[in-house]
Amino acid sequence: MDWVRPKASKQEFDRFAAAWWDPLFRTCYLMTGDAKDAEDLVQETLLRVARRWNRVRSMDHPAAYARRILVNLVLHDADRRSRQRAELWPRDDGPEAADETAARALREVDDLAEFRWALAQLPARQGAVLVLRYWADLPVAEVADILGCSEGTVTSTASRAAGRLAEALAHGAPPATRTHRSTSMKGNT
Amino acid sequence: MPTEELETELRRAFARAAADIQDPEQAGRRLLKHDYRPGRGHRRLAAGITAGTAAAAVVASLGLSGAFGSAPASGGDTIQTTAFTLVKHANGTATLTINPKVLLEPGTLQSDLRQDGIPAIVTTGSLCYSEPKPPGFSQVVNASMPYTVTINPAAMPAGTELSFGNFRTGNGNFRTGTGEQTIAILINAGSYTCASTPPRGILPGGGLAIGENRAPRS
Numbered sequence: 001m002d003w004v005r006p007k008a009s010k011q012e013f014d015r016f017a018a019a020w021w022d023p024l025f026r027t028c029y030l031m032t033g034d035a036k037d038a039e040d041l042v043q044e045t046l047l048r049v050a051r052r053w054n055r056v057r058s059m060d061h062p063a064a065y066a067r068r069i070l071v072n073l074v075l076h077d078a079d080r081r082s083r084q085r086a087e088l089w090p091r092d093d094g095p096e097a098a099d100e101t102a103a104r105a106l107r108e109v110d111d112l113a114e115f116r117w118a119l120a121q122l123p124a125r126q127g128a129v130l131v132l133r134y135w136a137d138l139p140v141a142e143v144a145d146i147l148g149c150s151e152g153t154v155t156s157t158a159s160r161a162a163g164r165l166a167e168a169l170a171h172g173a174p175p176a177t178r179t180h181r182s183t184s185m186k187g188n189t
Numbered sequence: 190m191p192t193e194e195l196e197t198e199l200r201r202a203f204a205r206a207a208a209d210i211q212d213p214e215q216a217g218r219r220l221l222k223h224d225y226r227p228g229r230g231h232r233r234l235a236a237g238i239t240a241g242t243a244a245a246a247v248v249a250s251l252g253l254s255g256a257f258g259s260a261p262a263s264g265g266d267t268i269q270t271t272a273f274t275l276v277k278h279a280n281g282t283a284t285l286t287i288n289p290k291v292l293l294e295p296g297t298l299q300s301d302l303r304q305d306g307i308p309a310i311v312t313t314g315s316l317c318y319s320e321p322k323p324p325g326f327s328q329v330v331n332a333s334m335p336y337t338v339t340i341n342p343a344a345m346p347a348g349t350e351l352s353f354g355n356f357r358t359g360n361g362n363f364r365t366g367t368g369e370q371t372i373a374i375l376i377n378a379g380s381y382t383c384a385s386t387p388p389r390g391i392l393p394g395g396g397l398a399i400g401e402n403r404a405p406r407s
Contacts, residue, residue, distance in 0.1 A: 017221055018270075019270040019272075020294070022217060022297045025217065025220070026213065027296070030207060038216070042216075043219075046223070099191055099194070099195040100194070103192070106198035109205075112206045130199065131203070162191055
Protein backbone atom coordinates (compact mmCIF):
# COMPACT_ATOMS: atom_id res chain seq x y z
CA MET A 1 0.00 0.00 0.00
CA ASP A 2 1.42 3.34 -1.01
CA TRP A 3 0.75 5.93 1.68
CA VAL A 4 2.06 8.78 -0.43
CA ARG A 5 -0.40 9.31 -3.23
CA PRO A 6 -1.38 10.27 -5.77
CA LYS A 7 1.74 10.41 -7.88
CA ALA A 8 1.98 14.20 -7.62
CA SER A 9 2.09 13.95 -3.84
CA LYS A 10 4.83 11.36 -4.06
CA GLN A 11 6.83 13.74 -6.21
CA GLU A 12 6.17 16.53 -3.71
CA PHE A 13 7.45 14.37 -0.91
CA ASP A 14 10.52 13.44 -2.91
CA ARG A 15 11.29 17.11 -3.41
CA PHE A 16 10.76 17.76 0.28
CA ALA A 17 13.14 14.95 1.21
CA ALA A 18 15.70 16.15 -1.33
CA ALA A 19 15.56 19.70 0.04
CA TRP A 20 15.63 18.87 3.74
CA TRP A 21 17.67 15.72 4.29
CA ASP A 22 20.87 17.75 4.63
CA PRO A 23 19.85 20.14 7.43
CA LEU A 24 18.05 17.29 9.20
CA PHE A 25 21.15 15.13 8.92
CA ARG A 26 23.49 17.85 10.19
CA THR A 27 21.16 18.65 13.06
CA CYS A 28 21.00 15.00 14.04
CA TYR A 29 24.73 14.48 13.61
CA LEU A 30 25.39 17.36 15.99
CA MET A 31 22.93 15.94 18.50
CA THR A 32 24.14 12.34 18.37
CA GLY A 33 27.78 12.72 17.37
CA ASP A 34 27.46 9.67 15.16
CA ALA A 35 26.92 9.66 11.39
CA LYS A 36 25.30 6.23 11.21
CA ASP A 37 22.89 7.01 14.02
CA ALA A 38 22.10 10.33 12.37
CA GLU A 39 21.38 8.62 9.07
CA ASP A 40 19.12 6.07 10.71
CA LEU A 41 17.19 8.66 12.66
CA VAL A 42 16.74 10.97 9.68
CA GLN A 43 15.52 8.03 7.66
CA GLU A 44 12.99 7.18 10.36
CA THR A 45 11.95 10.85 10.38
CA LEU A 46 11.39 10.91 6.63
CA LEU A 47 9.49 7.65 6.86
CA ARG A 48 7.12 9.11 9.43
CA VAL A 49 6.67 12.30 7.44
CA ALA A 50 5.92 10.21 4.34
CA ARG A 51 3.26 8.26 6.19
CA ARG A 52 1.49 11.50 7.08
CA TRP A 53 2.40 13.41 3.95
CA ASN A 54 -1.15 14.15 2.85
CA ARG A 55 -1.60 16.09 6.09
CA VAL A 56 1.95 17.40 6.42
CA ARG A 57 2.06 18.87 2.90
CA SER A 58 -0.64 21.37 3.80
CA MET A 59 1.26 22.68 6.80
CA ASP A 60 2.86 26.13 6.67
CA HIS A 61 6.25 24.66 7.31
CA PRO A 62 6.54 20.88 6.91
CA ALA A 63 10.25 21.07 7.75
CA ALA A 64 9.47 22.31 11.25
CA TYR A 65 7.23 19.26 11.69
CA ALA A 66 10.00 16.98 10.47
CA ARG A 67 12.50 18.60 12.82
CA ARG A 68 10.17 18.05 15.75
CA ILE A 69 9.88 14.36 14.88
CA LEU A 70 13.64 14.12 14.56
CA VAL A 71 14.33 15.71 17.94
CA ASN A 72 11.84 13.42 19.63
CA LEU A 73 13.44 10.41 17.98
CA VAL A 74 16.89 11.48 19.12
CA LEU A 75 15.72 11.94 22.68
CA HIS A 76 13.85 8.65 22.63
CA ASP A 77 16.92 6.92 21.24
CA ALA A 78 19.02 8.46 23.99
CA ASP A 79 16.57 7.14 26.57
CA ARG A 80 16.71 3.72 24.98
CA ARG A 81 20.45 3.68 25.22
CA SER A 82 20.23 4.68 28.86
CA ARG A 83 22.39 7.57 27.91
CA GLN A 84 20.20 10.05 29.63
CA ARG A 85 20.34 10.45 33.35
CA ALA A 86 17.50 9.49 35.67
CA GLU A 87 16.42 13.09 35.90
CA LEU A 88 15.71 14.99 32.73
CA TRP A 89 17.58 17.98 34.04
CA PRO A 90 20.22 16.49 36.31
CA ARG A 91 21.41 18.63 39.18
CA ASP A 92 24.58 16.67 39.60
CA ASP A 93 26.16 17.86 36.41
CA GLY A 94 29.64 18.23 37.70
CA PRO A 95 31.62 21.40 37.19
CA GLU A 96 30.38 23.99 34.77
CA ALA A 97 32.45 26.77 33.32
CA ALA A 98 31.24 30.34 33.78
CA ASP A 99 29.90 32.04 30.67
CA GLU A 100 33.06 34.05 30.14
CA THR A 101 35.23 30.96 30.50
CA ALA A 102 32.92 28.97 28.25
CA ALA A 103 33.03 31.66 25.56
CA ARG A 104 36.81 31.65 25.67
CA ALA A 105 36.94 27.85 25.42
CA LEU A 106 34.62 27.92 22.41
CA ARG A 107 36.61 30.70 20.77
CA GLU A 108 39.76 28.63 21.08
CA VAL A 109 38.31 25.51 19.47
CA ASP A 110 40.42 24.59 16.49
CA ASP A 111 39.52 20.91 16.24
CA LEU A 112 35.89 20.77 15.16
CA ALA A 113 35.74 17.01 15.63
CA GLU A 114 36.66 17.65 19.26
CA PHE A 115 33.82 20.14 19.51
CA ARG A 116 31.36 17.57 18.16
CA TRP A 117 32.78 14.98 20.52
CA ALA A 118 32.34 17.30 23.49
CA LEU A 119 28.80 18.10 22.38
CA ALA A 120 27.96 14.41 22.25
CA GLN A 121 29.06 14.04 25.88
CA LEU A 122 26.21 16.24 27.09
CA PRO A 123 22.94 14.72 28.30
CA ALA A 124 20.70 14.42 25.25
CA ARG A 125 18.31 17.21 26.19
CA GLN A 126 21.10 19.63 26.94
CA GLY A 127 22.64 18.86 23.57
CA ALA A 128 19.25 19.31 21.94
CA VAL A 129 18.82 22.75 23.50
CA LEU A 130 22.20 23.92 22.20
CA VAL A 131 21.70 22.48 18.72
CA LEU A 132 18.20 23.88 18.34
CA ARG A 133 19.13 27.32 19.69
CA TYR A 134 22.53 27.86 18.13
CA TRP A 135 22.60 25.66 15.05
CA ALA A 136 18.95 25.71 13.97
CA ASP A 137 18.63 29.25 15.39
CA LEU A 138 15.17 28.59 16.74
CA PRO A 139 13.61 31.09 19.15
CA VAL A 140 13.57 30.10 22.81
CA ALA A 141 9.79 29.66 22.66
CA GLU A 142 10.04 27.25 19.76
CA VAL A 143 12.71 25.18 21.52
CA ALA A 144 10.57 25.09 24.65
CA ASP A 145 7.60 23.93 22.61
CA ILE A 146 9.57 21.15 20.94
CA LEU A 147 11.06 19.90 24.21
CA GLY A 148 7.91 20.35 26.25
CA CYS A 149 9.41 22.62 28.86
CA SER A 150 9.29 26.27 29.86
CA GLU A 151 11.23 29.03 28.16
CA GLY A 152 13.08 29.62 31.42
CA THR A 153 14.19 26.00 31.42
CA VAL A 154 15.53 26.41 27.90
CA THR A 155 17.62 29.46 28.77
CA SER A 156 18.94 28.02 32.01
CA THR A 157 19.67 24.70 30.33
CA ALA A 158 21.47 26.48 27.49
CA SER A 159 23.72 28.25 29.95
CA ARG A 160 24.36 25.07 31.91
CA ALA A 161 24.98 23.04 28.77
CA ALA A 162 27.39 25.62 27.40
CA GLY A 163 29.32 25.48 30.66
CA ARG A 164 29.50 21.71 30.54
CA LEU A 165 30.51 21.83 26.90
CA ALA A 166 33.38 24.13 27.78
CA GLU A 167 34.41 21.81 30.60
CA ALA A 168 34.41 18.86 28.25
CA LEU A 169 36.52 20.82 25.78
CA ALA A 170 38.94 21.83 28.49
CA HIS A 171 39.30 18.53 30.25
CA GLY A 172 37.93 15.87 27.94
CA ALA A 173 40.19 13.24 26.50
CA PRO A 174 38.59 12.03 23.33
CA PRO A 175 40.33 9.10 21.69
CA ALA A 176 42.61 9.65 18.76
CA THR A 177 39.93 8.28 16.45
CA ARG A 178 37.47 10.97 17.46
CA THR A 179 37.16 12.27 13.89
CA HIS A 180 35.26 9.07 13.18
CA ARG A 181 33.49 8.48 16.45
CA SER A 182 32.28 5.07 17.31
CA THR A 183 28.92 4.32 18.87
CA SER A 184 30.58 3.06 22.03
CA MET A 185 31.79 6.56 22.83
CA LYS A 186 28.27 7.78 23.24
CA GLY A 187 27.88 6.02 26.54
CA ASN A 188 30.72 7.88 28.16
CA THR A 189 28.73 10.70 29.59
CA MET B 190 20.64 33.03 30.28
CA PRO B 191 23.93 32.83 28.42
CA THR B 192 25.71 36.10 27.83
CA GLU B 193 25.68 37.61 24.35
CA GLU B 194 29.37 36.85 24.03
CA LEU B 195 28.77 33.19 24.84
CA GLU B 196 25.83 32.99 22.42
CA THR B 197 28.01 34.49 19.69
CA GLU B 198 30.71 31.92 20.26
CA LEU B 199 28.16 29.11 20.35
CA ARG B 200 26.67 30.19 17.01
CA ARG B 201 30.09 30.48 15.50
CA ALA B 202 31.24 27.09 16.81
CA PHE B 203 28.07 25.36 15.63
CA ALA B 204 28.30 26.93 12.18
CA ARG B 205 31.87 25.72 11.82
CA ALA B 206 31.19 22.27 13.26
CA ALA B 207 28.18 21.68 11.03
CA ALA B 208 30.05 22.81 7.93
CA ASP B 209 32.93 20.53 8.85
CA ILE B 210 30.84 17.34 8.81
CA GLN B 211 32.57 15.10 6.34
CA ASP B 212 30.95 13.76 3.21
CA PRO B 213 27.25 13.91 4.10
CA GLU B 214 26.43 13.34 0.44
CA GLN B 215 26.83 9.58 0.79
CA ALA B 216 24.30 9.57 3.61
CA GLY B 217 22.05 11.75 1.47
CA ARG B 218 22.16 9.34 -1.43
CA ARG B 219 21.20 6.46 0.82
CA LEU B 220 18.46 8.47 2.50
CA LEU B 221 16.92 9.52 -0.80
CA LYS B 222 17.16 6.06 -2.29
CA HIS B 223 14.88 4.60 0.35
CA ASP B 224 11.34 3.80 -0.66
CA TYR B 225 9.35 5.69 1.94
CA ARG B 226 6.43 3.37 2.48
CA PRO B 227 5.34 1.74 5.70
CA GLY B 228 5.87 -1.92 6.31
CA ARG B 229 9.29 -2.08 4.74
CA GLY B 230 12.51 -2.89 6.53
CA HIS B 231 14.21 0.42 6.94
CA ARG B 232 16.38 0.34 10.03
CA ARG B 233 20.11 0.25 9.70
CA LEU B 234 20.02 1.03 6.04
CA ALA B 235 23.20 2.98 6.55
CA ALA B 236 25.23 -0.16 7.00
CA GLY B 237 23.49 -2.14 4.34
CA ILE B 238 24.03 -0.25 1.14
CA THR B 239 27.27 0.66 -0.52
CA ALA B 240 27.73 4.21 -1.59
CA GLY B 241 28.14 3.23 -5.22
CA THR B 242 24.89 1.34 -5.34
CA ALA B 243 23.07 4.17 -3.64
CA ALA B 244 24.55 6.78 -5.93
CA ALA B 245 23.43 4.92 -9.01
CA ALA B 246 19.98 4.25 -7.68
CA VAL B 247 19.05 7.62 -6.29
CA VAL B 248 18.77 9.48 -9.56
CA ALA B 249 16.81 6.71 -11.20
CA SER B 250 14.37 6.26 -8.34
CA LEU B 251 13.60 9.87 -7.55
CA GLY B 252 14.09 11.86 -10.72
CA LEU B 253 15.65 14.71 -8.83
CA SER B 254 16.27 17.04 -11.72
CA GLY B 255 15.65 20.56 -10.54
CA ALA B 256 15.05 19.53 -6.97
CA PHE B 257 18.42 18.47 -5.67
CA GLY B 258 21.97 17.81 -6.69
CA SER B 259 23.16 18.51 -10.15
CA ALA B 260 20.85 19.19 -13.02
CA PRO B 261 21.93 20.68 -16.34
CA ALA B 262 21.21 24.40 -16.60
CA SER B 263 22.88 26.64 -19.16
CA GLY B 264 26.10 24.71 -19.09
CA GLY B 265 26.34 24.77 -15.28
CA ASP B 266 24.81 22.99 -12.29
CA THR B 267 21.62 23.95 -10.52
CA ILE B 268 20.63 23.28 -6.93
CA GLN B 269 17.05 24.22 -6.29
CA THR B 270 15.18 24.16 -3.01
CA THR B 271 12.04 25.92 -1.93
CA ALA B 272 14.15 28.57 -0.20
CA PHE B 273 16.83 29.27 -2.81
CA THR B 274 18.25 28.40 -6.19
CA LEU B 275 21.98 28.17 -6.72
CA VAL B 276 23.32 27.97 -10.25
CA LYS B 277 26.98 27.32 -10.88
CA HIS B 278 28.23 28.63 -14.20
CA ALA B 279 30.97 27.32 -16.41
CA ASN B 280 33.11 30.43 -15.79
CA GLY B 281 33.29 29.67 -12.08
CA THR B 282 30.74 32.20 -10.90
CA ALA B 283 27.48 31.25 -9.24
CA THR B 284 24.06 32.87 -9.12
CA LEU B 285 22.09 32.70 -5.90
CA THR B 286 18.40 33.53 -5.80
CA ILE B 287 16.66 33.74 -2.45
CA ASN B 288 12.95 33.09 -2.02
CA PRO B 289 12.02 35.70 0.61
CA LYS B 290 8.83 33.88 1.53
CA VAL B 291 10.50 30.68 2.62
CA LEU B 292 12.66 30.12 5.67
CA LEU B 293 16.26 29.63 4.71
CA GLU B 294 17.83 26.55 6.27
CA PRO B 295 21.41 27.63 6.94
CA GLY B 296 23.04 24.21 6.73
CA THR B 297 21.64 23.50 3.30
CA LEU B 298 22.77 26.74 1.70
CA GLN B 299 26.12 26.64 3.45
CA SER B 300 26.94 23.14 2.27
CA ASP B 301 25.69 23.84 -1.25
CA LEU B 302 27.80 26.99 -1.50
CA ARG B 303 30.84 25.12 -0.31
CA GLN B 304 30.06 22.36 -2.79
CA ASP B 305 30.26 25.02 -5.49
CA GLY B 306 33.62 26.22 -4.22
CA ILE B 307 32.31 29.21 -2.30
CA PRO B 308 33.55 29.25 1.31
CA ALA B 309 30.67 30.62 3.34
CA ILE B 310 29.04 30.67 6.74
CA VAL B 311 25.25 30.85 6.75
CA THR B 312 23.28 31.68 9.86
CA THR B 313 19.70 32.55 10.70
CA GLY B 314 18.82 35.12 13.30
CA SER B 315 22.41 36.30 13.39
CA LEU B 316 25.17 37.56 11.14
CA CYS B 317 28.86 36.76 11.31
CA TYR B 318 31.06 39.78 10.56
CA SER B 319 34.66 40.92 10.82
CA GLU B 320 35.93 44.26 12.05
CA PRO B 321 37.53 45.79 10.16
CA LYS B 322 35.69 44.59 7.08
CA PRO B 323 37.94 42.90 4.55
CA PRO B 324 37.96 44.80 1.25
CA GLY B 325 36.77 43.47 -2.07
CA PHE B 326 33.12 42.65 -1.46
CA SER B 327 31.91 44.49 -4.55
CA GLN B 328 34.19 42.35 -6.70
CA VAL B 329 32.84 39.16 -5.15
CA VAL B 330 29.09 39.76 -4.95
CA ASN B 331 26.89 41.70 -7.34
CA ALA B 332 23.13 42.12 -7.09
CA SER B 333 21.70 41.46 -10.52
CA MET B 334 18.02 41.34 -9.50
CA PRO B 335 16.16 42.13 -6.26
CA TYR B 336 16.59 38.65 -4.81
CA THR B 337 19.45 37.44 -6.99
CA VAL B 338 23.18 37.91 -6.53
CA THR B 339 26.09 36.74 -8.63
CA ILE B 340 29.06 35.42 -6.68
CA ASN B 341 32.58 35.25 -8.05
CA PRO B 342 34.64 33.09 -5.68
CA ALA B 343 37.80 33.71 -7.73
CA ALA B 344 37.66 37.35 -6.62
CA MET B 345 37.57 36.51 -2.93
CA PRO B 346 40.74 37.70 -1.18
CA ALA B 347 42.80 34.95 0.41
CA GLY B 348 41.62 34.06 3.89
CA THR B 349 38.12 35.41 3.46
CA GLU B 350 34.70 33.78 3.45
CA LEU B 351 31.25 35.02 2.62
CA SER B 352 28.80 35.38 5.46
CA PHE B 353 25.06 35.16 4.88
CA GLY B 354 22.76 36.09 7.72
CA ASN B 355 19.07 35.35 7.35
CA PHE B 356 16.63 37.40 9.39
CA ARG B 357 12.91 37.35 9.86
CA THR B 358 11.33 40.71 9.20
CA GLY B 359 7.90 42.24 9.72
CA ASN B 360 5.49 39.69 11.09
CA GLY B 361 7.50 36.78 9.84
CA ASN B 362 8.00 33.79 12.07
CA PHE B 363 9.74 30.49 11.85
CA ARG B 364 6.73 28.37 11.03
CA THR B 365 5.37 30.44 8.20
CA GLY B 366 8.76 31.55 7.01
CA THR B 367 7.38 34.86 5.79
CA GLY B 368 9.33 38.06 5.60
CA GLU B 369 12.83 36.66 5.23
CA GLN B 370 15.78 38.94 4.56
CA THR B 371 19.32 37.81 3.87
CA ILE B 372 22.42 39.90 4.47
CA ALA B 373 25.63 39.09 2.61
CA ILE B 374 29.07 40.34 3.66
CA LEU B 375 32.70 39.33 3.37
CA ILE B 376 34.54 38.21 6.51
CA ASN B 377 38.00 37.15 7.55
CA ALA B 378 37.85 33.38 7.98
CA GLY B 379 40.10 33.48 11.00
CA SER B 380 38.55 36.41 12.81
CA TYR B 381 34.87 37.14 12.98
CA THR B 382 32.01 37.59 15.40
CA CYS B 383 28.41 36.38 15.08
CA ALA B 384 25.64 38.48 16.58
CA SER B 385 21.89 38.76 16.39
CA THR B 386 22.22 42.54 16.17
CA PRO B 387 25.23 43.28 13.96
CA PRO B 388 26.59 46.81 13.84
CA ARG B 389 24.53 49.19 11.75
CA GLY B 390 27.52 50.25 9.70
CA ILE B 391 28.33 46.76 8.53
CA LEU B 392 26.67 47.04 5.13
CA PRO B 393 27.82 50.26 3.44
CA GLY B 394 30.72 49.45 1.18
CA GLY B 395 31.08 45.94 2.49
CA GLY B 396 27.86 44.03 2.04
CA LEU B 397 24.29 44.07 0.85
CA ALA B 398 20.82 43.08 1.93
CA ILE B 399 19.46 40.71 -0.67
CA GLY B 400 16.09 42.01 -1.75
CA GLU B 401 16.11 45.06 0.49
CA ASN B 402 18.91 47.57 0.72
CA ARG B 403 18.87 48.11 4.45
CA ALA B 404 20.25 46.64 7.62
CA PRO B 405 18.39 43.84 9.41
CA ARG B 406 15.75 44.60 11.97
CA SER B 407 17.09 44.63 15.52
